[in-house]
Amino acid sequence: MVKAFKRHSDTILMLVFIAAVLAGPVILEPVGAGYPDLLQKFAIYGIFALGFNILLGLTGYLSFGHAAFLGVGSYTTVWTFKLLSMNPLPALVFSILAAGLFSLLIGWISLRRTGIYFSILTLAFAQMCYNLAYSVLTPITNGETGLQLSQSDPRVLDTAFGRDYGAVLPASDLFGIEMTGYPGFYFCGVLLIICFYIALRIFRSPFGLMLLGVKSNQNRMNYTGLNTRPYALAAFVISGMYAGLAGGLLAVTDPLAGAERMQWTASGEVVLMTILGGAGTLLGPVIGAGVIKYAENIFSAFNEGTLQSAFSFLPEPLQHIAVSITGLFVGEGWHLTLGMLFMVIVIFLPGGLMEGVNRIINLFRRSSGGGGEGTAETAPQPAE
């Protein structure tokens, strides 16, 4: 029975994941994150980090330029909206293809180097894309203002099917269901589930094992008859396509694409998400993305007023000091909190949050003693 349980542990993991995503609004309600705008962000950045982890977690290549693919995805989606149709499906297909082609080019060049040189190359490419989007490519990207929809867009397919949005700016809709609010979240959520399933299959496949080999010992790979470059490139392109999908979804839920989406801070953010959650684990990056987006939402919303009321139990001079100190870590300064959180995790839990979860599970197993051995053995392993 134990064996049977083990064999099905992936199925169980998948079912738990599906249930958690679909019940997201209910589960996250108590922590104040049960509203659709934030849930959409969890799902979208979850996809981004999931894809990034296929590169970082499996092959060990640390890219600092994945925001470029996010941006390409967003621009492609807005352009598809403008030219073809407000339906998200063709827009997302084009976003994935565009980001895939783009990552093929950047990856092909950057993967000539490994380690820090690879990271620097990807960073340089992403910054180039960002600057191009800001300046030279203004006809395509609309520069500083960002690419927006307008009433006069052709929308060839929509017109052909007699779809008229009247005098208002159109919103994206999937055959009549508007991609905002809960429908928007569930659309992103279903895509997150599909992406998670694909990542799971890659992790368990011979291809995934080869990627782990690339991370572990490239020299041995070469002398084992394996050509490492195409393996790394394939992982790079797959993660680029995930980023393109995430970028497309950002534009689906809010039809606007700006160059700042490609900035290096956005590339850094997905690195943080993946490492915070646990690089190389399946669930980690999704959790990391959720934690960071949640923290951003909470801490950036704090202002002096809320702090003052929080410390109102203190005598006035102390209250003043407490507010001015904590004030540094919230609002505009929430990145300071993020940085501290990141340092704490990397120092005490180098394997990310998933390592923490595993330690707790192991502690629980040990304290449950010999009688519980059988059941402990069969517990689904979230780290895998």
Place this chain on the structure above:
Amino acid sequence: MGILSVKDVNKNFGGLRALSHVNLDVEEGTVHAIIGPNGAGKSTLLNCFVGRLEPDSGSVTFADRSLLGIRPYQINQIGIARVFQTPEIFADLTLIDNVMIPAFAKRDGDFKVNMWRSVANERGVHDKAMAMLEDVGLDMKADQIAGQLSRGDKRRLELAMCLVQEPKLLLLDEPTAGMARADTNNTIDLLKQISRRGITMVVIEHDMHVVFSLADKISVLAQGTVIVEDVPEKIKGNPKVQEAYLGGAHL
């Protein structure tokens, strides 16, 4: 002509002559040892077989196919496996994964995106890898992380990784370096078994005990040239060898 044939190979590093007019003929199914003092060019020669170094002139052919100008992974795909002086293994993967990777490389070629298959369903490859681990006596540790093994075990694992590919030629760079005597003897036994399967082997070795228990033929390399090539019995007494190898002392 042998399965591996080296003809008039020269290699210079800057002004240093590392290999000079080296000729070598390895008969199929034999164990051919290359010995020589430090700096004689043994490792340089081995690196010319596997695509790591390109000779300045001369030819290296394996089963009538030139090994020059092709990459290490291509050389492996035509049937040459290599064991390193310091074991090159996948230190953070399990032993079974370590052996399954070369087994997949043998089956699927140098690159294949089979991301819809599951490793767990690859019974054939798994069983083959497991049998190989059993052959080298590591089957009980199949689920351990390879980096935690002792040096001797790492070497056995690396051998298993090479053998699972059923190579035609196995190159061994000091397979017993840094081993305790008991481990060395185990390794000799293991290599004898491998040789009995008909796998051709080229061994670079310092340890004379190992060389004389294994080799069918020995080439002595000194200052970049082969000074003697003969059967072990005749090498021992050869004055040229004693001169080059031991500076005139008796074996």
